[in-house]
Amino acid sequence: MGADTRVGRNSSNAGADPFELFNIGRLKLGWIAGVVFCLALIFVGIVSFIQQEKYGDIVTGMRTPGYGGVGWGLYVVFIIYFIGVSFAGITISALTRIFGMEELKPLTRPAEILTIVSLLLGAMSVLADQGRVLYALFNLPRYARVMSPMFGTFTMVISCYLFASLVYFYLSSRADAWFMTQRSRGVLKIFYKIWAFGFSGKPDDYLRHHISSFWLAIFILPILVTASSTLGFIFGIQAGRPGWFSALQAPGFVVMAVISGTGFLIIIAWFLRKFYKLENVITEKSFRTLGTMLMIFTITYIYFMVVEELTANYAAPRKDREVAHAIVFGPYAIPFWLSVVCLFSSFVMLFYQFVSGKTFIWINLLSGLLVNVSAILRRFLIVVPSQTHGLYLPYPTGEYHITLVEIGIIAGLCGLGILLYLFFVKIFPILPLDTVGVREKVGEGKITRTEVRSTLLLRRIFFSLTLLVGFALMIIGFLASARVGTKPYLDPPIPFAPVVFILGVMLSFVSAVVYEVFPGKYRANER
Amino acid sequence: MADEIERKRMEESKEQITNESKETKEGRREFLKFFAFAGILGGLSSIVSQLLAFVSKNGKENEDEANKKSVREKQKYKWGMVIDLDLCTGCGACVVACKIENNIPITGYSEEDRGTEIEWMSLIPAGEDKEFLMPIPCLHCDNPPCTKVCPVGATYINEEGLVAQIWDRCIGCRYCQVACPYQRRFFNWKKPDWPETYLQWLNPDVATRPKGVVEKCTFCSHRIRKVRERAKDEGREIKDEELVRLPACAEACPTGAITFGNLADPESTVSQLASSPRAFRLAEHLGTEPKVIYLAKEKRKFISREE
Numbered sequence: 001m002g003a004d005t006r007v008g009r010n011s012s013n014a015g016a017d018p019f020e021l022f023n024i025g026r027l028k029l030g031w032i033a034g035v036v037f038c039l040a041l042i043f044v045g046i047v048s049f050i051q052q053e054k055y056g057d058i059v060t061g062m063r064t065p066g067y068g069g070v071g072w073g074l075y076v077v078f079i080i081y082f083i084g085v086s087f088a089g090i091t092i093s094a095l096t097r098i099f100g101m102e103e104l105k106p107l108t109r110p111a112e113i114l115t116i117v118s119l120l121l122g123a124m125s126v127l128a129d130q131g132r133v134l135y136a137l138f139n140l141p142r143y144a145r146v147m148s149p150m151f152g153t154f155t156m157v158i159s160c161y162l163f164a165s166l167v168y169f170y171l172s173s174r175a176d177a178w179f180m181t182q183r184s185r186g187v188l189k190i191f192y193k194i195w196a197f198g199f200s201g202k203p204d205d206y207l208r209h210h211i212s213s214f215w216l217a218i219f220i221l222p223i224l225v226t227a228s229s230t231l232g233f234i235f236g237i238q239a240g241r242p243g244w245f246s247a248l249q250a251p252g253f254v255v256m257a258v259i260s261g262t263g264f265l266i267i268i269a270w271f272l273r274k275f276y277k278l279e280n281v282i283t284e285k286s287f288r289t290l291g292t293m294l295m296i297f298t299i300t301y302i303y304f305m306v307v308e309e310l311t312a313n314y315a316a317p318r319k320d321r322e323v324a325h326a327i328v329f330g331p332y333a334i335p336f337w338l339s340v341v342c343l344f345s346s347f348v349m350l351f352y353q354f355v356s357g358k359t360f361i362w363i364n365l366l367s368g369l370l371v372n373v374s375a376i377l378r379r380f381l382i383v384v385p386s387q388t389h390g391l392y393l394p395y396p397t398g399e400y401h402i403t404l405v406e407i408g409i410i411a412g413l414c415g416l417g418i419l420l421y422l423f424f425v426k427i428f429p430i431l432p433l434d435t436v437g438v439r440e441k442v443g444e445g446k447i448t449r450t451e452v453r454s455t456l457l458l459r460r461i462f463f464s465l466t467l468l469v470g471f472a473l474m475i476i477g478f479l480a481s482a483r484v485g486t487k488p489y490l491d492p493p494i495p496f497a498p499v500v501f502i503l504g505v506m507l508s509f510v511s512a513v514v515y516e517v518f519p520g521k522y523r524a525n526e527r
Numbered sequence: 528m529a530d531e532i533e534r535k536r537m538e539e540s541k542e543q544i545t546n547e548s549k550e551t552k553e554g555r556r557e558f559l560k561f562f563a564f565a566g567i568l569g570g571l572s573s574i575v576s577q578l579l580a581f582v583s584k585n586g587k588e589n590e591d592e593a594n595k596k597s598v599r600e601k602q603k604y605k606w607g608m609v610i611d612l613d614l615c616t617g618c619g620a621c622v623v624a625c626k627i628e629n630n631i632p633i634t635g636y637s638e639e640d641r642g643t644e645i646e647w648m649s650l651i652p653a654g655e656d657k658e659f660l661m662p663i664p665c666l667h668c669d670n671p672p673c674t675k676v677c678p679v680g681a682t683y684i685n686e687e688g689l690v691a692q693i694w695d696r697c698i699g700c701r702y703c704q705v706a707c708p709y710q711r712r713f714f715n716w717k718k719p720d721w722p723e724t725y726l727q728w729l730n731p732d733v734a735t736r737p738k739g740v741v742e743k744c745t746f747c748s749h750r751i752r753k754v755r756e757r758a759k760d761e762g763r764e765i766k767d768e769e770l771v772r773l774p775a776c777a778e779a780c781p782t783g784a785i786t787f788g789n790l791a792d793p794e795s796t797v798s799q800l801a802s803s804p805r806a807f808r809l810a811e812h813l814g815t816e817p818k819v820i821y822l823a824k825e826k827r828k829f830i831s832r833e834e
Contacts, residue, residue: 056717056738057699063642066710071701131699131714131739139698143679150678150702239813240672240708392708392810393663394653394833398642483680490680 038419045412066395070387075129082122088261089115144498149233243323243386260375266368284359295350323390342374470508477501607790612823614784617660624779632719647744665744666817673703747774
């Protein structure tokens, strides 16, 4: 991608009205139809959830394991799926930010929104899985244990990761919000003004954001690997469940998260390109890069899968082998081979695109869809078979029939996700305006002013203070949630220790906001 | 100790408040920022000092913990059970007795109710052609996989080796149920229900459980408590004969196949039965160290196939 294309890209949209380009604040029939559809899905979800709360989890297809059922079903599958999809956002942003992949830059914002929305859905499907939702909401902040991968780290990780993504998104969108204040009137103007708080479009504002977003990206990357790894540990540490106990779970979950996230982003990119006619912004090269990324991770996962199935089917302990046989040849053969076909065919197509040197957008779109289907199927094949087959002691094998209530709740969540996305599109430019060419390129101007020393000093002091206090709270909260200094199974030594930990993480990330948003006084540079 | 920390914290916060108010009275506007900064620094230092105090206290508590551990090794009671499969006729009296004793709801026969039954004590068909039944309560492992995974600490193993469940704290995530290699944990899939005439027979010693929580065998801990209190009143130790048929299942067993008692006492009936050459524990390779020991001569090989 040379400079020429970028100039071409800019000139085509230069001076265009962002409101017109993205239909912001303007309702069209298609959009309204989409919202109505989502609302219908949400209604179905709410009705299903009320059923479940009223009659108990008997309305789901889950039953006691060993007594003919499974203890975890579709909800857990989708917890993993949603959190996996969230991987895309920060990965893409970090790739563009750290490795400077220009062609993915337009997709950073759609990807960040995808992360935030899917994390919300992940957290909500966690709640849907609980037998007592209100108790979960009250007892988790009070008693959450680090030692349990399910919540101790898991909810904490969701909340930290979600907050970190929100901070990242907020900071990276301020420049556009500032730009929008100049083009808008009335309520919208006030809204954008609050959003852009303190941003004045001067080169030093950009520079400051440049620094903070780089460090944020560096800090968020390990959080996101941890998030997916803890999901893997939920299963990986269960010695009592044949087929689960494996060190491969954590890396497998991380790789599958990248696959489903990238696949989902390709689908979103395709829709954006089509609806907003942005062929010159979301270029073929953008798709090609995402496709190549998807190809590499897909073959990695296929390798993991082959290794796992070979080991488990050939020489595993008897009960592990029983589970593996059930998956490959037994009652789970259909979802298993379907997932294999999905993964393998998308790899073959993407590989063809890679070697042919051409770009086929439909191949990327189809692969994106197929890998997401296989992501759901693979998660199902991890969660369910180990509970129905290969049980220790002579228990009968179980079955799992998904009920309409479970499907209804998941559909409601999906509806909510799409609705949030649709709403966002109507209030804010979905692509960064500089990549579309509406706003000027970032950070190319000469720095014309310097901050006076007193506010610069205060900015630095407040930034370091929030960061330090955040870190301190984080460590104290973590140790207390890990029950250091008390019996491992009872209350944390500090009340609400998990909340302290989460506050600590939030504060640490807020330090980036403080650094950028702290109001300063400036004087012009001497020429 | 917690009170002490609380008091210190109160005093510190009081000091902070008075300091701040003095400062603001005196202070001029330009210095306001500076004082705010100082206040934050003060807060930070108090946090650090508390952290230090906390860490030093931890050290002490760890010593205590170590002492307690050595006590636990020499602990007085370690509840365990021996089930003699050669004596068991599979009559199911233990299952029924357990259900009545512990207020376990009655499940219907409808298709929807399949797999929602709760049986702290179960009979599972075993053998080549499923020709004999095997009674199985919670095995009260010494190294339980279920307590490790509870996100809120609603289940734990107590000093006497009982794997306990705090129903009121349970949020119903079913992680423990999924983690138990022996499938001995039960989730209340629906609101517990009894026919009206049964309600008057509910055991007042045991709480009923709401829908959405996980429950399990307690080794009839309420009966253990009663025996302990009686012994304390009479100023003597708990006798072995009081324990042998203590839990409802053991009491109901017509052939006396179930024996309960103190595994920490080498003279007790359970300990002696547990050292029988017929003794084995279920799925021992998992390292869970169950405290329910089975006795069987011929039936052992059928069970070991499924471990």
